[in-house]
Amino acid sequence: MTSPVTARDRAKAERSDAILHAAARLFAARGYSGVSLEDIGAAVGVSGPAVYRHFAGKQALLGAVLVKVSEDLINGGRRVAENTPSPDERMHGLITFHVDFALGNAEVIQVQDRDVAHLSEADRAAVRRLQRAYIDLWMDALAPLHTAGAGGADQEELRLRVQACFGLINSTPHSTRAAARRHSATATVLVAMADAALRATI
Numbered sequence: 001m002t003s004p005v006t007a008r009d010r011a012k013a014e015r016s017d018a019i020l021h022a023a024a025r026l027f028a029a030r031g032y033s034g035v036s037l038e039d040i041g042a043a044v045g046v047s048g049p050a051v052y053r054h055f056a057g058k059q060a061l062l063g064a065v066l067v068k069v070s071e072d073l074i075n076g077g078r079r080v081a082e083n084t085p086s087p088d089e090r091m092h093g094l095i096t097f098h099v100d101f102a103l104g105n106a107e108v109i110q111v112q113d114r115d116v117a118h119l120s121e122a123d124r125a126a127v128r129r130l131q132r133a134y135i136d137l138w139m140d141a142l143a144p145l146h147t148a149g150a151g152g153a154d155q156e157e158l159r160l161r162v163q164a165c166f167g168l169i170n171s172t173p174h175s176t177r178a179a180a181r182r183h184s185a186t187a188t189v190l191v192a193m194a195d196a197a198l199r200a201t202i
Contacts, residue, residue: 016054018044020068023061028107032062032115062115063123069108070130073101077137087144092195094141095165099190102169109170138162142198165194 022043026035037058038048055061080097084090102109116127139158146153153161169190 012054015044015046019051019054019061020065024065024107024111027062027065027115028110032058032111032118037061059118059120059123062111063119063126065108066112066116066119067123067126067130069105069112070127070134073098074130074134074137076101077134081137081141087141090141091145091198092191094138095191095194095198096187098166098169099187099194102172103187103190106172113170135159135162135166138165145199161198161200165197168197169194 019040023035023040026039026043030039035058036048037051040058040061041048041051051061055064076097077094080093081090084093112127116124119127139155139162142158142162143153146158172186172190
């Protein structure tokens with residue numbers, strides 16, 4: 001039997017989430033090395049040492065940010081794949097999911113691209129494992145749509161297409177303003193471009 005969630009538990013969870021969001025925002029703006037625990041604490045109205053009540057330190061906080069984004073991607077991708085029976089719908093669903101995720105989480109995407117080297121060995125391994133699972137999910141969705149060669153596209157070609165597609169989508173947070181990312185036309189263009197890149201014939 002699980003213990004009931006208390007108001008104190010909820011408050012602690014909300015504070016932890018606030019710290020994570022503040023850390024992602026500051027890491028994106030200044031880089032991991034340009035941010036202190038005092039900066040992160042100040043952003044949520046607590047002292048730097050108070051952050052230790054939620055996270056072991058700045059490196060652990062970076063790990064929590066990047067492991068969570070990787071978990072959110074693979075869990076969201078799996079939900080799409082499980083609920084879209086046809087290959088075309090599945091691929092389109094994954095593309096739309098990833099575009100929406102990238103546009104809605106631009107700061108975390110920036111941190112992931114730039115600061116993964118600062119992770120602890122354990123967190124880096126966890127992120128890489130989750131990223132590989134996400135790539136494999138996309139490769140499985142893409143394989144039925146390709147007829148290159150007698151047996152379809154090989155694994156290396158599928159991996160290349162998927163990773164190139166991620167590069168296209170994930171570059172958007174670096175190359176657009178926040179207002180443009182919120183515009184529906186941005187998502188429409190990205191989905192069309194990603195779909196064309198994945199299906200391009202050689």
